[in-house]
Amino acid sequence: MLSKLSLSQAIEKLESKEISSEELxxxxxxxxxxxxxxxxxxITVLTDEAIDAAKIVDGKRLKGEKLSHLAGIPVGVKDxxxxxxxxxxxxxxxxxNYIPCFDSAIVKKLKNQHAIIIGKTNMDEFAMGxxxxxxxxxxxxxxxxxxxxxxxxxxxxxxxVASDEVIYSLGSDxxxxxRQPASFCGVVGLKPTYGRxxxxxxxxxxxxxxxxxxxxxxxxxxxxxxxxxxxxDKMDSTSVDREVPEYSKMLGKSVKGIKIGIPKExxxxxxxxxxxxxxxxxxILAKEGAQIIDVSLPYTKYALPVYYxxxxxxxxxxxxxxDGIKYGFCSKDAENLMETYLKSREEGFGAEVxxxxxxxxxxxxxxxxxxxxxxxxxxxxxVKKDYDDVFSKVDVLLTPTSPVLPxxxxxxxxxxxxxxxxxxxxxxxxxxxxxxISVPGGEVDNLPVGIQFIxxxxxxxxxxxxxxxxENNRR
Amino acid sequence: MSxxxxxxxxxxxxxxxxxxxxxxxxxxxxxxxDILTYVEQLNELxxxxxxxxxxxxxxxxxxxxxxKYEQKICSKEELLKNAxxxxxxxxxxxxxxxxxxxx
Numbered sequence: 194m195l196s197k198l199s200l201s202q203a204i205e206k207l208e209s210k211e212i213s214s215e216e217l218x219x220x221x222x223x224x225x226x227x228x229x230x231x232x233x234x235x236i237t238v239l240t241d242e243a244i245d246a247a248k249i250v251d252g253k254r255l256k257g258e259k260l261s262h263l264a265g266i267p268v269g270v271k272d273x274x275x276x277x278x279x280x281x282x283x284x285x286x287x288x289x290n291y292i293p294c295f296d297s298a299i300v301k302k303l304k305n306q307h308a309i310i311i312g313k314t315n316m317d318e319f320a321m322g323x324x325x326x327x328x329x330x331x332x333x334x335x336x337x338x339x340x341x342x343x344x345x346x347x348x349x350x351x352x353x354v355a356s357d358e359v360i361y362s363l364g365s366d367x368x369x370x371x372r373q374p375a376s377f378c379g380v381v382g383l384k385p386t387y388g389r390x391x392x393x394x395x396x397x398x399x400x401x402x403x404x405x406x407x408x409x410x411x412x413x414x415x416x417x418x419x420x421x422x423x424x425x426d427k428m429d430s431t432s433v434d435r436e437v438p439e440y441s442k443m444l445g446k447s448v449k450g451i452k453i454g455i456p457k458e459x460x461x462x463x464x465x466x467x468x469x470x471x472x473x474x475x476x477i478l479a480k481e482g483a484q485i486i487d488v489s490l491p492y493t494k495y496a497l498p499v500y501y502x503x504x505x506x507x508x509x510x511x512x513x514x515x516d517g518i519k520y521g522f523c524s525k526d527a528e529n530l531m532e533t534y535l536k537s538r539e540e541g542f543g544a545e546v547x548x549x550x551x552x553x554x555x556x557x558x559x560x561x562x563x564x565x566x567x568x569x570x571x572x573x574x575x576v577k578k579d580y581d582d583v584f585s586k587v588d589v590l591l592t593p594t595s596p597v598l599p600x601x602x603x604x605x606x607x608x609x610x611x612x613x614x615x616x617x618x619x620x621x622x623x624x625x626x627x628x629x630i631s632v633p634g635g636e637v638d639n640l641p642v643g644i645q646f647i648x649x650x651x652x653x654x655x656x657x658x659x660x661x662x663x664e665n666n667r668r
Numbered sequence: 669m670s671x672x673x674x675x676x677x678x679x680x681x682x683x684x685x686x687x688x689x690x691x692x693x694x695x696x697x698x699x700x701x702d703i704l705t706y707v708e709q710l711n712e713l714x715x716x717x718x719x720x721x722x723x724x725x726x727x728x729x730x731x732x733x734x735x736k737y738e739q740k741i742c743s744k745e746e747l748l749k750n751a752x753x754x755x756x757x758x759x760x761x762x763x764x765x766x767x768x769x770x771x
Contacts, residue, residue: 388725554683565707
């Protein structure tokens with residue numbers, strides 16, 4: 194059946210001409226048509242554009258042209274990726290009418306490889322949230338249980354893959370926004386090393402933290418997507434010029450003798466059922482010959498406070514560009530320039546965005562800068578050092594992705610701090626700029642649990658391989 | 669104690685160019701104070717002997733040649749299409765200076 198196809202299976206079927214890209218694309222569109230009124234994973238669906246693009250790829254394939262693995266396969270892209278001539282809202286009212294005149298680097302890369310961009314996925318407003326409830330376009334529902342959130346902020350991208358609306362999708366991860374929704378929806382989500390993938394044209398949230406990555410059905414699929422989107426870009430000065438390995442060809446190596454660290458700080462006060470799932474994952478890998486080692490990252494508890502200083506500081510600066518003048522929503526009630534700013538931003542931004550802008554302005558303001566922002570940057574060095582130290586002893590870390598199971602819609606919206614705590618195991622990874630992957634690791638109360646593997650910077654092939662071995666040895 | 673006063677909230681909102689309603693100030697004051705109290709856990713660490721991190725992979729001074737991009741990303745016409753109000757090929761804005769400046 195087309196709906197259960199993984200990316201690797203779709204590639205095989207397309208390359209052997211068993212199916213055409215048009216068939217695959219029409220199928221994907223029909224699933225969206227049937228399911229998305231309930232799930233709301235998409236803000237924009239590009240029906241005609243997708244079918245036209247699919248026909249072009251089919252023509253090229255018939256002519257025997259050499260094509261990328263991603264050619265002809267439908268993909269959902271989070272709505273904070275700029276897409277030329279296609280609405281790009283970041284889930285916000287302030288951009289609810291914004292149509293970019295350029296493609297982000299990764300969208301361009303996908304188009305150059307003839308990937309079929311089937312639509313733009315729903316997200317928390319400006320990627321600020323862990324539930325996709327703060328979208329101006331309404332919440333996305335978890336396909337596993339429509340009363341629950343899909344996680345966030347890339348909830349639309351996760352739900353689109355989990356409900357078979359698309360074979361894979363792309364999201365962005367500033368503090369867990371790929372891994373946590375992947376965990377909540379029971380799919381694979383990968384956040385690469387900071388700088389691995391170009392962010393040019395991605396609507397910035399926390400520029401020292403943001404990174405782009407895939408949602409897929411299998412670990413191998415994530416490896417395939419990553420090897421096709423990674424690499425340096427002169428338009429993103431934070432992208433790093435390092436060789437991009439063929440990740441998908443490096444999977445399946447034995448984990449015999451590999452050292453897997455279990456950091457105790459990631460288990461303190463953890464739900465015992467989630468803990469059990471994580472320990473089962475450790476056992477499975479131990480059976481395959483991995484060495485399981487207890488380790489400690491003592492500064493873990495400070496990563497979330499560091500995040501809630503550094504990220505809002507960057508947010509307050511990055512979001513100052515939305516002023517109601519050059520593009521986007523503009524208040525009709527303004528009588529002078531100052532009112533244009535004040536009212537457009539008041540009416541255009543939601544509560545969480547406003548909170549973070551104000552926190553950011555506060556921690557950066559003179560008199561408070563040293564006490565908050567500078568201090569947070571110093572503690573960031575300590576969190577990073579924790580990882581450097583631990584990775585001199587072990588190869589990868591094994592942790593839960595989220596401390597909680599997918600929660601009910603509305604459950605945490607009134608208490609910002611309790612929402613923030615949902616990211617406690619994913620945020621430290623962004624603080625240290627290291628890569629991590631969330632892989633489905635069983636269920637508790639019929640809800641998916643995600644297992645997170647974390648590696649040193651630029652070690653994607655390592656975490657992908659361990660995750661792959663785990664995935665293939667689960668019952 | 670980091671409890672933000674009403675005045676401080678108003679001031680931050682103004683600095684951030686965010687209009688907020690009088691009725692929301694108490695809510696923001698409480699929520700932001702709670703978050704600040706939470707992040708102040710960092711004070712437990714006392715004096716920190718570490719260099720502040722602003723770039724996590726260690727890149728330094730990434731520069732490019734000071735030259736025009738050969739390729740135009742968007743034309744002026746395309747850019748103007750998104751502006752809420754335009755006049756004679758330019759973006760139109762509300763008055764910057766009022767005739768009667770309040771003192």
